[in-house]
Amino acid sequence: MTRQQVAAAAAALAATLAAAAAILSSLLYRRKCGGLATRVRELEASLAAATEKAAAERRGRVRAQQSLRRALSEQELSSDEKKKLAAKAPKSFPMASIGVVQSCFSTRNGTPRQPLVVPLARATVSLDPARVPAEALDGLVAYSHCWILYVFHLNTDLDKMWNDPARSKLKAKVRVPRLKGGKMGVLATRSPHRPNPIGLSVAKVEAVDGHSLLLSGVDLVDGTPVLDIKPYLPYSDSVKTAAIPDWLEFDDALAVESIHFSVHFISALSDCWKHVQSLYASPDEFQDLVKEVLSWDIRSLSQRVRPHHVTMESETDNSDSKISNGCRDDEDNRYVDPSTSVVYHLHLEGIDVSYRIDQNSNIVVENAALLPSIVNQRRYSYLTWREKVSTL
Known part of the structure; x- marks a missing residue:
């Protein structure tokens, strides 16, 4: 054969091999796609079965709870049984401060009796990184105000509440400054001396930086332990028809x-x-x-x-x-x-x-x-x- 014939034969062979490789690759790809589709169908079926099983278990728990409530309502418990149930009821809850306040108010004297009455009153809240990551504050700066739940840690009766609860009798009525010495039920006032020394204040959110936030309009004394921070929602937290x-x-x-x-x-x-x-x-x-x-x-x-x-x-x-x-x-x-x-x-x-x-x-x-x-x-x-x- 001439040189030209050899070259033509080689080109034809190369084209044949390329065509065969393309066909083989297409077959392998189709087979792989078919296998993946089968696997996806299997996983979808497994997920549907698991979802149905979880729903069935939840329906079973709901029915069991309903049956238990009906049985308890139909059966009058004896006094001993009531005491046992009361003894099992939780008397305390796992709760600890998540941060501390650093305030312009060094002591209780002078700290406003209510929040927002002193707009220039500023404080920072530093969260404990071991309990609350910095990401927990993401999005808070978009709110104008927030609620601060805290502990009245400077109450003079805290030692009795901790060491001898039997002696720490709750004062049902307290003297109110606006009544010039007149008394009012403690739960109808903002007195810090309460059954549980928990305070609730609203404050203006000025800035957030890492584990800390800057507030204004505060009525918080320096060193106050913070229990929680919640955003202020005008549509639910403000009641236009509220009476005092x-x-x-x-x-x-x-x-x-x-x-x-x-x-x-x-x-x-x-x-x-x-x-x-x-x-x-x-x-x-x-x-x-x-x-x-x-x-x-x-x-x-x-x-x-x-x-x-x-x-x-x-x-x-x-x-x-x-x-x-x-x-x-x-x-x-x-x-x-x-x-x-x-x-x-x-x-x-x-x-x-x-x-x-x-x-x-x-x-x-x-x-x-x-x-x-x-x-x-x-x-x-x-x-x-x-x-x-x-x-x-």
Whole structure:
């Protein structure tokens, strides 16, 4: 054969081989597709059987529960059986704090009685990474407000509740500030001294960063343990037709007449500001916070009825110095009106703010001083929020 004939024969053979390979590949692909289709049908059948089995089991459990409820309702239990059932009922539940509050309010005194009444009141909530991952906060920043469930950890009766529950008798009625000493059922008030020391507050969500969130309008004291955080839903959490008793209708019942800042306070605050780490950008903004807090008379009922000296130590321990309604000036032995001689203290951001209030509810803020505990304390977590706060 000639060279041309050999080349033609080789080309024909190559074409034949390629065609055979294509046919073989097509057959293998079809076989593989057929096998996969069979496997998919088998898995679908298995899933349908499992689903039906689970549904049948659920129907069986429902029928058994219904039968049990009918049997219990038809059978009168003896007193012993009732006691056994009561003994098996859970008396406590697995619950622990998921985070802690770092608030502008250093102590209970001055912390607002209700949320949102002091819009400038800020706090951060730092979640425990071991209990709550950072992803749990995803989406919360899209809400304007959230609910905070927490523990009244500074209640003075907590030790009795833990160590000797039999002695920690619940006070059915408590004194209400707006009623000027009048009593109301504890469950009809927001008193922190409750059957279980659980608090509920709404706050404005300002920012979220990792395991922490920044809130404003808070009524939470520094160090408060947080139990849960839930978004505020206006369509279900706000009741437009809600009614309140008449004694809550008077919004100005605890309002003060005026607030004035002395020159000495402004100078002392400027000196203190050099030593504190704060969520507030400047002394002027901090002064605005003081004004908002003191716009409502934060004194206890006993302090308003019988003015008495309140030092930093007695305020922290929630104990009152006992003096008469009138006192004498040691220098000239004359009578002094206690409403103008008494100095009260408000602790904010580690600063002790002292002020006086007269009988007409006019306040003069006199001095600012660093609390002893703040001198060596650096609130590093606050620093991470400074840039965010500046944009609020």
